[in-house]
Amino acid sequence: MSRTLVQPVGQKRLTNVAVVRLRKHGQRFEIACFPNKVLSWRSHVEKDLDEVLQSHTVYSNVSKGVLAKSKELIKAFGTDDQTKICIEILEKGELQVSGKEREAQLSSQFRDIATIVMEKTINPETHRPYTITMIERLMHEIHFAVDPNLTSKEQALKVIKKLMEHFPIKRAPLRVRFTAPKPKFAGLMDKVVEWNAIVISKDESGNPPSVVCEIEPSILHSCEERLKDVQGRVEVLSVSAHAEGGSSVDQHDNVEESSQTVPAKEADVLLLK
Numbered sequence: 001m002s003r004t005l006v007q008p009v010g011q012k013r014l015t016n017v018a019v020v021r022l023r024k025h026g027q028r029f030e031i032a033c034f035p036n037k038v039l040s041w042r043s044h045v046e047k048d049l050d051e052v053l054q055s056h057t058v059y060s061n062v063s064k065g066v067l068a069k070s071k072e073l074i075k076a077f078g079t080d081d082q083t084k085i086c087i088e089i090l091e092k093g094e095l096q097v098s099g100k101e102r103e104a105q106l107s108s109q110f111r112d113i114a115t116i117v118m119e120k121t122i123n124p125e126t127h128r129p130y131t132i133t134m135i136e137r138l139m140h141e142i143h144f145a146v147d148p149n150l151t152s153k154e155q156a157l158k159v160i161k162k163l164m165e166h167f168p169i170k171r172a173p174l175r176v177r178f179t180a181p182k183p184k185f186a187g188l189m190d191k192v193v194e195w196n197a198i199v200i201s202k203d204e205s206g207n208p209p210s211v212v213c214e215i216e217p218s219i220l221h222s223c224e225e226r227l228k229d230v231q232g233r234v235e236v237l238s239v240s241a242h243a244e245g246g247s248s249v250d251q252h253d254n255v256e257e258s259s260q261t262v263p264a265k266e267a268d269v270l271l272l273k
Contacts, residue, residue, distance in 0.1 A: 017034070031058060058089070189211065
């Protein structure tokens with residue numbers, strides 16, 4: 001009798017994996033991913049599929065190493081292209097994690113959301129950000145629960161809106177630079193007054209002249225529209241301006257104050273609108 005061990009056909013065992021599962025047409029399909037990479041892919045931080053998938057292979061059961069049959073893939077997905085199917089499962093499937101892992105993951109994301117909220121808001125009386133401990137306490141008071149299928153930034157916007165309904169908290173102002181041709185600069189300054197903007201600095205000798213202000217985030221787009229009257233333009237310098245000594249959200253949004261400006265049309269994502 002032969003002592004040779006034969007691995008059953010259609011089995012491929014993997015260890016230390018994050019499993020993403022999708023049920024379709026009554027069948028279960030799974031893919032094996034590297035730990036901590038699934039959420040990075042879904043939030044578009046990780047763009048290299050090979051850094052996410054342990055293999056471009058679709059399973060019916062990852063833990064047992066059972067591969068999905070080609071006819072089942074075609075029936076469910078209309079193709080047996082493993083890579084295309086892996087991407088669909090990665091985007092739509094449910095990440096399988098243990099109870100402790102899920103608890104740690106949700107706790108970490110709760111902290112991330114609280115940090116973004118802290119850095120994008122201020123106390124309207126002091127014009128300074130609340131502490132992270134205070135923001136977390138307020139989030140608990142409104143019974144906020146983390147949704148693991150949404151990014152931290154998406155949830156932070158919802159939290160901010162909810163907190164503004166119940167507590168003295170408001171969005172931190174934007175710091176922007178307005179510019180206009182010299183003959184139109186006086187008209188630009190009239191608009192700055194209309195918008196109740198806080199003037200930080202003004203350079204009338206520049207080419208073109210400019211003024212740096214802090215404005216409410218909600219009026220950015222209307223400002224951009226009305227600047228056409230004076231042939232002006234607006235650049236976002238910081239998506240969250242706090243009082244002296246306060247913290248800034250720049251590190252979250254890849255915008256460096258004074259060293260890099262962002263056209264207002266490109267600031268939509270940064271403003272979480």
